[in-house]
Amino acid sequence: MPSISKKGHQMPESPIRKLAPYAEKAVKQGKKIYHLNIGQPDIKTPEIALKAISNHSLKILEYSSSNGSEQYRKKIANYYSKHKIDVNQDEIIVTTGGSEALLFAFGSILDTDDEVIIPEPFYANFNSFSTASGAKIVPVISKIEDNFALPPIEEFEKLITPKTKAILICNPGNPTGYLYSKEEINKLAKIVIKNDLFLIADEVYREFIYDGNEHYSILREPNLENNAIVIDSVSKRYSMCGARIGCIVSKNKEVIKTALKFAQARLSPPTLAQIACEAALDTPQSYFNDVKNEYVKRRNTLIEGLQKIDGIKVAKPKGAFYCIVELPIKNADNFAQWLLESFDVDGETIMVAPAAGFYSTPNVGLNQIRLAYVLNEESLKKSILILEKALKKYKD
Template sequence: MLQVSQRGRAMPLSPYRRLTPYAEAAKARGLHVYHLNIGQPDIETPPAMLAAVQQADIRVLEYSHGAGNPSYRRKLAAYYQRADIDVTPEEIIVTTGGSEAILFAMLSCLNPGDEVLVPEPYYGAYTAFSIAAGVTLVPVLSHIETGFALPPLAELEAHVTDRTRAVLICNPNNPTGYVYSHAELEQLLDLCLRHDLYLLSDEAYREFCYDAPYVSALHLGTATHEHVILLDTISKRYSACGARLGALVTKNQAVRDAAFRFAQMRISPPGLAQLLGEAAADLPETYFDHTKAEYQARRDQLVARLQAMPGVVCPRPGGAFYVLCRLPVDDAARFSQWLLEDFDYQGQTLIMSPAVGFYATPGAGLDEVRLAYVLNIPALNAAMDCLEHALQVYPGRRNQEDKRLFAGS
């Protein structure tokens, strides 16, 4: 009997798209659904980026260079240098989205059966990439009570085995919005140096740090050069998710050579997207002033609304555009589906991402959800009106004392 592969059977559904069919059915019934489930910003893609493609004089859309067009890599290197990340164009491999950068890093740094330490909760797609690469993610729990700070170094080190080859972080973090401090990154680097591990650093949200400066893993000095693999994308910072343009950046020549061979296997990254990317790199640094201020205002409003709801526990995220909060419900996945199947408030409802999809530890995150504040403030307020009312009438609401941790934070 024909069967799909073990990898195919093990590949999980997307934790942020899992409930999309229910949202589509709700819309078909006439409901307005507020999408807080996925990091798709409503902020306009910079017109100069789109114009670069529209005005391009192209007669033949050729393959691009396997590592990315030299002109784009030069401009991308200049962008990193403005962020005090000292890299050259030759130390950049352009990828088809940040997703490919993560996959290339795993394929280049790890063998099948190797282990990767990752603070949990973590970006749900990491599980899919690890399955594709044949490696094992080893989660180390962070906790909502500490705002999802990095687990203690001793706890991370306790999970190191003779098969551990890397630590994987997302900074600022998706799904929690936590921003790792310079001290926490130094601790991670120390762990990697002592155990000869790679540090895979996903930095897709670097422009959106609200309460403390952004610190890259490549800011930590020359000791990082052989260990750090920076993973990146233009999707979030320029609201260009559909461009599918990312980068793998490292000073480790051997890793870069391996990643380039994988890059040659898929021929080349998208050529039109690199025109977008070049135009993005030419935008003035003041471009981010408005977008960062807008996301910070959305964060403040969303957190204020959530912290005012009885029974909701919500730390204040320091970056990205996500909130991970605990709800007073029996099961957040069941509640999220109920919102789309059985609930409406004035003809409206919302879709969220149940947090269980961002955990690997059994039982973790069952009463938590991730919300993406990618909608404007009036839409966020309308969505929170829906959520507040839903929590009052949901049949599976937990009766408990109001534990409003982080109030006023």
């Protein structure tokens, strides 16, 4: 029989989605599942975006430009200006989701066996994207005891080799909810300039910042024009995960010129989705204010409830809508599967994401899970109760 590629064998399973078959079976058995495993908001998509699709006047669903429609890119640039980020439409390439933007960035700056330093735990698909690109992740571990703050810069400098091409962060972070401060961005900027590296920032959760804090984009950092690459997406900002529209943004002309070749190879981003996303950019600020207030309430409900459970350790997020929870168990993969296969409270159970998949260091995070507080407060309260009862019954 023909053989599968080494790259195919090395491609990791998603820790977020790999338990789906067990969830499907549980539903067929009549169980209700509270999905804390995936960042799918239950917040309504802005009406203005949905109406743009239903009211369009297209006669032919044509290709768009490979870098996205110029009109849409101009509106994205205007959106950034409102966030004190100075870019123009020629410094933006529209992509099929933030995932494709990351793949374009990796393809543009990394050769086989090149290295990217990433604070971990990190978004699980960073593992997949590096495998697909033939690159190597070099992790620098941030700790739950420090609320997943940026590790000391000395730890980064120890890891830099001739193969190092970039440092990658998610700000605010998935899966930790950690928000990098301006001072931390300053430190990273100095190290990438000193070592002639790229600094890639996944900033898709920019709108969701709590407790009076402010998001500081790497594109606002002086003297970083040739080093900074931002990954963005509409998925969480407008609760439009299914639109699959993102973008790569950089003032480095060679990066954009190279990424455009990857964009041309896949022809164009989805035309209808761009129409919806262009309309979404006119969403009033009141929408984001309401959404942010809702997430703050959900975060507080979840964190305060978890802190009352014996043996649990949890980091308090400053942004996004995720948190990492350390449990008094040995193996979260087994626990997550057991929750779906063998446990319920009055016919209800929860689905969580084992956190080991958010690390690249072996045997780290085995007793941790990631929870997404994308459900309403009542559902979160029920989920906390189910988790507490499950931990009392579960045996490793």
